[in-house]
Amino acid sequence: MQNDLFLKNVRPMGGPTADVFIRDGRIDRIGPDLAPAPSEVETIDGQNQLLIPGLVDGHMHLDKTFLGLPWVPHEAGPAILEKIETDKRVQRTMNLSVEDQVGKLIRLAISKGSTHIRSHVDIDPEIGLSRLEAVAAARETFTGAISIQLVAFPQSGVMRCPGTAALLEEALRAGADVIGGIDPAGIDQDAVGQLEAIFGIAERHGVGLDIHLHDPGELGAHQIGLIAERTRRHGLAGKVAISHAYCLGTMDDVQIGRAANLLAENGISIMTTGAAHSPVPPVQRLHDAGVQVFSGSDGVRDAWTPFGNADQLERAMLVAQRFNFRTDEGLRLAFHVATHGCAQALGLSDYGLDVGCAGDMVLLDGENVAEAVVTRPPRRLVVKGGRVVARDGTALV
Amino acid sequence: MQNDLFLKNVRPMGGPTADVFIRDGRIDRIGPDLAPAPSEVETIDGQNQLLIPGLVDGHMHLDKTFLGLPWVPHEAGPAILEKIETDKRVQRTMNLSVEDQVGKLIRLAISKGSTHIRSHVDIDPEIGLSRLEAVAAARETFTGAISIQLVAFPQSGVMRCPGTAALLEEALRAGADVIGGIDPAGIDQDAVGQLEAIFGIAERHGVGLDIHLHDPGELGAHQIGLIAERTRRHGLAGKVAISHAYCLGTMDDVQIGRAANLLAENGISIMTTGAAHSPVPPVQRLHDAGVQVFSGSDGVRDAWTPFGNADQLERAMLVAQRFNFRTDEGLRLAFHVATHGCAQALGLSDYGLDVGCAGDMVLLDGENVAEAVVTRPPRRLVVKGGRVVARDGTALV
Structure with a gap:
């Protein structure tokens, strides 16, 4: 009965006091003054505290x-390329156990209330799928405690590192759920080449895409057009995300209006x-234009940034x-971005505090x-599928 | 002996392990392996943790x-004027005990490690000096636990609220340490009028000035020139601060170079x-240009902003x-801004972790x-003048 839980006296989203009965990992009932759960079900008195759905980290490394x-x-x-090279050099020198490190960060995320993560994982010809395999192994360890989507991430580019496209495809068999991309123009110097490669893989395997786009200004804007065109052509509406998309922050009123419509029409989410x-x-x-916006940590205490606490x-x-x-x-909009916005971008169909949703809160x-x-x-x-996975800021897994 | 303390096994600024002997509220000795303090002095084992000087909140309300x-x-x-009017209306409606509220915020600041605060306090013909008096009374309560500078702040303007200039002058007798100002052009629509008034008061009483300048772009830049001219003319170098100064964030390379030199030459600090x-x-x-930059909370959970935690x-x-x-x-520069930068802007001559400095850490x-x-x-x-005023995140006062 580990996935049954009766949470009484909580205030869902700050509303009136209610009880929640999670049965078999899903919200069975939610409302005021529910009948007590069967005696074998653990009951926790929420003491009238605020209840929110599990937080979602839509972009980690x-x-x-x-x-x-x-x-x-x-x-x-x-520069981005310097960061990429430094990251590789530092990772090579430090030679850490990826699996151990991943475990620390997952525990931190759980302690902060994340019940879902989308993580990009580096793939390149030098390291092959080794880091993906390590992260997938760590994910296995936390089964039931947190849900993790893995993006096969060509951090060093696709076209500039021959062999990467084949590795991305292979990554889907090694545990990746989503195909990544990075600055098709700025990093690969071949926007169409990279996009054709990754969209082709995504369509063949029926998976989504999440593309890092740091390229600024008109260069970034141009690639949003290329991505939208291919999203439509490959029938991937609702399954494509663009991460960062700094270029959207420097558009004039007319440009951003057009870009927002293009993104909304093609069901492309934006991570910031x-x-x-x-x-x-x-x-x-x-x-307001109907684009799904979602958020995430990005790097947490790594070679890219000293910042981050997974909260x-x-x-x-x-x-x-x-x-x-x-x-x-x-x-509330900022909160939406970190919860339901992420859930929609990640394609989580059973997310929220409604009956039938996963018991993640x-x-x-x-x-x-x-x-x-x-x-x-x-x-x-922190409750995941009806199981208490963190208490008072400490992960129990 | 409340102001004597022997702190052993600490790492000042992250350096090698040392001991600190605070006697009579001041750092008497600091270094490795100090002889133990007299037995009547409280000794605390710092367990090799990081020791930093007390944090300074250079701008609160x-x-x-x-x-x-x-x-x-x-x-x-x-708009700023809307915020001013809403603030006054909300404060009038809520009719809180200013002294009680101030006490809560001071305790929070102490719990976060602030040993000094500069706070602006509203002065206007409607409320007179009542809020200043309440804050000064609260300050009295916390004597020895935290040092607080009060700025007589003409939140609603000086020229547009006749009687304010006289109140500002009176405020110095009621406990204010510094004279404030606000958008001489944008709020008062009379830049020279407000500046002449407040610089005159400051010079007559030998006190400093801290002027809120939200006015953007060229309008703000123009007023920085007016402030610098008067700082020189009234002999107030080192005693004038400009808070926010958003206009400095939109200058081109040549403009910011000139403005930085002007500020440095006239000893004008900038709060952000x-x-x-x-x-x-x-x-x-x-x-880099020699301008003292300092930081602060600004409002904490008030009618101006829902944000803020005094940390x-x-x-x-x-x-x-x-x-x-x-x-x-x-x-380290960001840390400097929140510590030594503030201390210099506030004119704290005995700040730091050196022998002879106040025992604030x-x-x-x-x-x-x-x-x-x-x-x-x-x-x-958190130690103030050798006295432990907070432990494990909780204020003891």
């Missing part, structure tokens, strides 16, 4: 973290970290501050969702 | 916070929160993220300052 190690000073140069130092996609504008309520706060969202409506202090985004209190209880 | 109240949805309009949603003063550029390590993190400071050098987890900025761990011990 589980395989890169230095978490738990002595401090590693950041040394990557400012709400980065404070660079232009970022305009979350409210895209959301998706903090991410929602950072997104809110990036756009000066101060009203409850704005704070977080209990915490706070009057309502807006306050939770502002205060980011410790997670009192 | 202690009198406005809703901390500890049921959630207050944000409703202020986007590192706001993610707007242009902000370029911290590295100003610092100046988090502030340093936000400043670092705003400028993409990823190297240790960058993270914070003990926390972390290998070094860079890591502390990134992880913002709970403050294990």
Whole structure:
């Protein structure tokens, strides 16, 4: 009965007090004054705290973290290519156990209330599928405690590293769920080449795509057009995401209107970290135009960035501050981006606090969702499929 | 002997293990393997944790916070004048005990390791000096636990609210230490009028100035010139600060070079929160030009903003993220802004971890300052003048 749980006296989304009965890992009943669960089911008194659906980290790099190690000073140069080369060099030198490192970061994410992660994992001819296999093995260890989607990520490019396309295809057999891409123009210097390769793989295997697009301004905008065209042509609407898409943050009013319509029409989601130092996609504008916007940690304490703590309520706060969202409506939008927005981008069909949804939820202090985004209190209880996986900020797995 | 303390096994600024003997509130000795203190002096084993000087919050609005109240949805309009009017209306309606509210925020600041605060306090003909008096009374309560500078702040303008200038002058007798100002052009529509008034008061009383300048672009830049001219003319170099100064964030290379020189020559400090949603003063550029840059919370959970938790390590993190400071050098600059930068702007002559400095310090987890900025761990011990004022994240006062 590990996946049955009766949570009484909780306030779903800050509304009136209710009880939740999770049976066999799914929400069986939710509402005020439910009849008590059978005596063999664990009952937890939520003491009228706020109940939210499990947080979703829509963009991690589980395989890169230095978490738990002595401090590693950041040394990557400012350009993307320098960061890629530094990352590879540092990873080579440190020669860490990827599986151990991944486990630390997954535990941290669980302790912060994430019940789902989408992680990109580096694939290239030098390391082959070794890191993907290590992350997939770590994922296995946490089965039932957190759901993890893996993106086969050609960090060093597809066209500039011959053999990568074949590895991406192979990665789907080794545990990858989604095909990645990176700056088809800026990194590969062959936008059409990379996109044809990765869209071809995605269509053949019926999987989604999640493409890193750092290329700025008109160069980025041009590639959004190329991606949209191929999304339509390959019938992948609803299965394609563009991560970062900084170029959407520097468009004029007419350009962003057109881009938003193009993305919405083709069911392309946009992932942002709400980065404070660079232009970022305009979350409210895209959301209003029907584009699914989602968020994630990106790197956590790795060769790319010293920052990050895997807390998706903090991410929602950072997104809110990036756009000066101060009203409850704005704070709820930031929360949406870190929860339902992610769930839709990741294709999670059973996400939420409704009957029939997976029993994935977080209990915490706070009057309502807006306050939770502002205060980011410790997670009192994290429940995954009806199983308590973290308590008072500590993962139990 | 409440102001004597022997802290052994600590790592000042992340360096080698040392001991610190605070006698009569000041650092008497600091170094490796000090002789034990007299037996009547409390000794605390720092267990090799990181020791940093007390954090400084260079810009608060202690009198406005809703901390500890049921959630207050944000409703202020986007313009500064709308925010001013909403703030006044909300404060009037809620009719809170300013002294009680201030106490909550001061305790929070102490728990986060702040040993000094500069707070602006609203002064206007409607409320007179009542809020200043309440904040000054609260300050009295916390004597010895935290140092607080009060800025008589003409939130509603000086020229547009006749009687305000006289109140500002009176405020110095009621406990204010510094004279404030606000958008001399944008709010008062009389830049010279407001500046002449507040510089005159400052010179007559030999006190400093801290002027809110939200006015953007060329309008803000123009007023920086007016402020610099008067700083020189009134002999107030080193005693004038400009808070926010968003206009410094939109200057071209030549303009910011000139402005930075002007600020440095006239000893004018710049306060930034590192706001993610707007242009902000370029911290590295100003610092390199010799301008003192400092940081602060600004509002904490008030009618102006739902955000804020008084944590100046988090502030340093936000400043670092705003400028993409990823190297240790960058993270140390962000830390400097929240510590020594503030101390210099506030004119604290006995600040730091050197012999003779005030015994104000914070003990926390972390290998070094860079890591502390990134992880913002709970403050294990906060010491003010040799007295332990917070432990494990909880204020003891």
